Amino acid sequence: MKITLIIPCFNESGILSKTICTLEQIMHEVADYSLLFVDDGSTDDSWELLTKAGQQNPKISAIRLSRNYGKEAALCAGLEQAEGDAVIILDSDLQHPPELIPEMINLWKQGYDVVEGVKKSRGKESLFSKLSAKIFYGLFKKFSGNSLDNASDFKLLDRKVVLAWRQFKERDTFFRGLSAWMGFKRIVIPFVVQDREGGESKWSFRKLLRLSISAITGFSAKPLLIVPLLTFILSIFFLVLAVQTLINWCSGRAVEGFTTVILLVLLIGSAIMISLSMIALYIANIFNEIKGRPRYLVSEQLNLPDKEQ
Numbered sequence: 001m002k003i004t005l006i007i008p009c010f011n012e013s014g015i016l017s018k019t020i021c022t023l024e025q026i027m028h029e030v031a032d033y034s035l036l037f038v039d040d041g042s043t044d045d046s047w048e049l050l051t052k053a054g055q056q057n058p059k060i061s062a063i064r065l066s067r068n069y070g071k072e073a074a075l076c077a078g079l080e081q082a083e084g085d086a087v088i089i090l091d092s093d094l095q096h097p098p099e100l101i102p103e104m105i106n107l108w109k110q111g112y113d114v115v116e117g118v119k120k121s122r123g124k125e126s127l128f129s130k131l132s133a134k135i136f137y138g139l140f141k142k143f144s145g146n147s148l149d150n151a152s153d154f155k156l157l158d159r160k161v162v163l164a165w166r167q168f169k170e171r172d173t174f175f176r177g178l179s180a181w182m183g184f185k186r187i188v189i190p191f192v193v194q195d196r197e198g199g200e201s202k203w204s205f206r207k208l209l210r211l212s213i214s215a216i217t218g219f220s221a222k223p224l225l226i227v228p229l230l231t232f233i234l235s236i237f238f239l240v241l242a243v244q245t246l247i248n249w250c251s252g253r254a255v256e257g258f259t260t261v262i263l264l265v266l267l268i269g270s271a272i273m274i275s276l277s278m279i280a281l282y283i284a285n286i287f288n289e290i291k292g293r294p295r296y297l298v299s300e301q302l303n304l305p306d307k308e309q
């Protein structure tokens with residue numbers, strides 16, 4: 001039985017050597033393994049480090065993407081290449097504690113198809129990112145019905161889950177959400193997020209916002225219902241106002257009311273803008289998907305059989 005570890009990395013040269021050493025040590029004692037690194041368009045010398053490591057240890061393989069496509073695409077690249085009977089996905093910065101890997105493998109051997117690392121605590125994080133995460137997971141749960149509280153990408157997947165994953169045709173994937181959607185026999189394993197051992201977080205606010213929007217619009221069309229909902233609420237409001245205006249007119253008190261007009265214009269204006277924005281987000285999503293472009297392009301491979309794309 002072979003385990004493939006999928007490790008996405010983007011400009012992680014500061015920590016890669018330590019990560020490789022730690023993983024080699026742990027995996028050496030546990031099972032037959034391979035480490036599959038996905039270099040997500042690093043601009044530092046991460047690829048050179050991986051090449052050197054791959055020459056020393058043939059169990060280390062790597063894919064180099066042609067530019068930075070983002071962690072989600074990097075995970076897709078790994079999942080499409082991984083050969084093992086089970087795969088484990090973990091970050092390259094050792095924030096996902098590799099010491100838990102043997103326990104994950106044991107649970108898999110007991111018959112679980114998905115072993116999910118769930119954050120016991122979110123580690124050192126700013127109040128802003130804690131709050132943003134809370135809002136995002138709240139909205140995601142409301143719209144998609146899947147609760148991802150404290151979920152992470154640190155997961156073990158049985159080969160059959162990986163094969164099922166490969167059937168997903170969508171371009172904009174959200175690994176955490178999709179793996180919850182897939183079901184299978186699963187179990188959670190709590191872990192404490194470690195401090196980053198080197199380098200810094202590669203997620204900018206812009207990247208996170210884009211991921212959140214594509215995760216929600218990719219999972220549920222419910223936000224679109226805001227359009228008929230606003231229409232309904234405003235119709236009732238306008239009906240009441242129309243009756244009142246008519247009564248005023250009939251009783252000869254119809255001139256004043258400039259403030260009402262301004263407020264009404266603002267109200268209708270914002271309702272239209274909100275509705276259009278919702279529709280625009282979905283059209284953008286459809287546009288991105290319909291082009292059918294590949295999720296990523298590979299520029300180099302290391303210790304991997306050539307695969308027809």
Ligand code: UDP
Pocket residue numbers: 007008009010011012040068069070071074090091092093095200201202203
């Ligand atoms: N990562 C990636 N592509 C990106 C951003 C991040 O492959 O565009 C990788 C990164 O190298 C790391 C993992 O995704 O292995 C998690 O990223 P990071 O540690 O920066 O995120 P955080 O832990 O701050 O959420």
Ligand code: MG
Pocket residue numbers: 091093095196201
């Ligand atoms: Mg990290």
